[in-house]
């Protein structure tokens with residue numbers, strides 16, 4: 001049923017059940033929000049209506065109504081811009097600020113903070129209330145995420161994200177009334193919980209209460225150490241998002257400028273994680289065929305997302321033999337830089353620092369996993385920074401990013417195919433694997449390399465792909481909740497697939513926890529995905545096993561894919577972890 | 581002190597598991613289960629909450645959230661009787677701090693602890709709304725107001741000591 005009402009004297013008709021907030025947005029009237037966040041595509045709907053910064057005037061009501069949680073009604077007369085409503089909103093923000101640390105200038109979220117923006121928009125010029133600031137300990141236990149509860153405004157977006165989208169359930173509101181705090185179970189340090197470090201909670205946190213661990217200092221230190229040979233590698237999803245940090249439209253491809261900026265920052269070599277992705281496909285496709293031919297465990301699950309890896313280690317410890325043993329692409333590139341490249345060019349691997357620029361928060365934690373290195377002193381990857389951290393470093397160095405001339409990656413670990421680019425978005429890893437597995441299994445050339453059924457933002461995508469005389473049952477999921485539901489079906493024997501791609505972040509890595517903040521606008525993710533496919537189309541080679549630099553690597557150094565040396569350098573193992 | 585190392589603890593866990601198994605709806609009954617567990621164990625330590633979370637297959641943070649929300653749940657062992665001191669502004673101004681010290685002295689413990697003989701546990705509260713009677717102490721929910729002298733404290737506590 002449709003509902004007719006007026007908002008600011010404009011008559012409109014909207015479907016029943018819509019909130020005043022959403023109704024106003026249909027006629028381009030914006031009402032500020034802070035706690036409310038509704039991302040249909042991700043199945044995230046945080047509507048606890050606690051912050052009250054969305055108050056509006058509804059004729060005939062005694063009190064102002066929170067527009068995010070008040071459904072429209074027939075004949076409603078709403079005013080969003082009365083002095084009363086505006087003053088009330090300002091008061092709500094002042095109240096939030098009364099016990100909030102006033103440390104914007106030194107806060108890592110400075111200029112990216114929703115609370116700060118709101119205070120600016122509403123013209124808060126003084127804070128009439130003196131609140132007691134809380135003094136909670138900052139949780140620095142993990143190698144990925146910093147929790148600073150003193151900056152928390154209790155919007156509970158993080159909790160909703162972690163519960164409903166990721167189904168990990170790390171956080172809970174603890175205590176009651178004035179003393180409520182968002183905590184982990186038993187107030188454990190994050191490091192001791194089942195947190196996957198996907199970073200989706202901090203991607204939606206409106207304040208600086210949840211941040212990634214800043215490792216730019218470590219990078220700068222390595223760059224200024226004349227004894228270090230510093231190699232940087234960049235993930236596919238970074239080049240389609242980095243531009244946002246410099247005011248470019250979402251979906252702008254800035255690969256060449258990014259490479260130029262990295263050289264200016266002083267990196268000795270600029271390599272491409274996409275080379276590692278092409279190697280991943282060589283390994284993963286071979287492993288899949290190996291499992292098929294030797295009666296190995298099916299379905300094979302992808303393993304390039306470290307948050308997903310940690311998720312199944314905690315939540316499905318009995319399924320540790322299901323995922324592929326392949327390391328993630330940036331780890332593969334790291335180990336190859338410190339073995340193949342080091343050997344070829346006579347560099348002591350102990351002197352090499354590998355820095356990964358990732359859309360990802362979990363990879364910070366992953367890089368420190370003890371099994372991911374040739375030895376304790378030679379980890380595959382030394383430092384991981386996010387897209388956001390790179391954009392900060394570029395600005396700090398005073399580089400005019402938008403005016404840079406495009407440059408190319410260094411040879412040979414900078415060569416890549418279109419198959420590697422699509423790793424950056426949901427469905428891409430399996431699509432890339434299929435491009436190769438198809439040709440290897442059927443002995444025929446794959447003419448149409450796009451697998452449309454595996455693309456798009458649906459949470460679970462399925463397709464049956466005939467290859468030779470066999471039908472391949474493929475599934476793709478993103479968001480850990482979707483992964484959970486598919487794993488539970490497998491456990492119960494209700495679903496049968498040959499291969500499944502799983503990415504922790506909604507949208508895949510383009511929506512990673514380390515990307516420029518989307519501030520609730522999911523269209524940004526779609527623009528990034530489109531850019532990924534555009535980059536794929538622009539590549540002369542679009543199948544991993546055609547990458548000449550990769551073929552040379554196998555011929556000169558690794559030998560057979562999934563052979564002895566490959567398993568030693570490019571594969572890994574998983575660990576049972578406790579679920580809490 | 582830890583009640584978990586009590587030899588009967590294993591039995592308690594078994595009894596709790598049997599109770600949970602007997603329930604038709606488990607996750608939905610979290611509060612009932614926590615009540616049952618608290619009856620059995622006397623309090624709800626982290627380990628027990630984690631056990632319940634794993635048994636119900638829900639995140640431990642949610643169990644912890646519920647336990648912390650309801651005042652009738654306790655995560656610390658409690659004495660037979662629970663004494664509370666009001667630390668609200670009115671009580672504070674009228675000598676709650678001194679009262680606290682006196683009670684602590686007589687019980688031989690600090691606030692947040694439990695007496696040697698398990699008879700009392702002592703905690704402090706924010707304003708309980710009995711400001712007219714400040715300073716106020718409570719035992720098992722019963723309010724005792726305008727307590728200033730050590731002797732008055734002694735008389736209150738005496739009521740709860742076993743006779744003879």
Ligand code: SF4
Nearest residue numbers: 162195196198199201
């Ligand atoms: S990083 Fe991911 S798993 Fe960890 S608390 Fe945040 S949303 Fe949950």
Ligand code: SF4
Nearest residue numbers: 152153155156158205
């Ligand atoms: S940590 Fe951030 S997202 Fe979570 S409740 Fe606090 S302010 Fe909201």
Ligand code: SF4
Nearest residue numbers: 305307360505509512
């Ligand atoms: S989906 Fe990508 S960005 Fe997100 S946790 Fe996994 S690897 Fe990192």
Ligand code: FES
Nearest residue numbers: 049051052054068
């Ligand atoms: S946005 Fe409506 S109450 Fe917070």
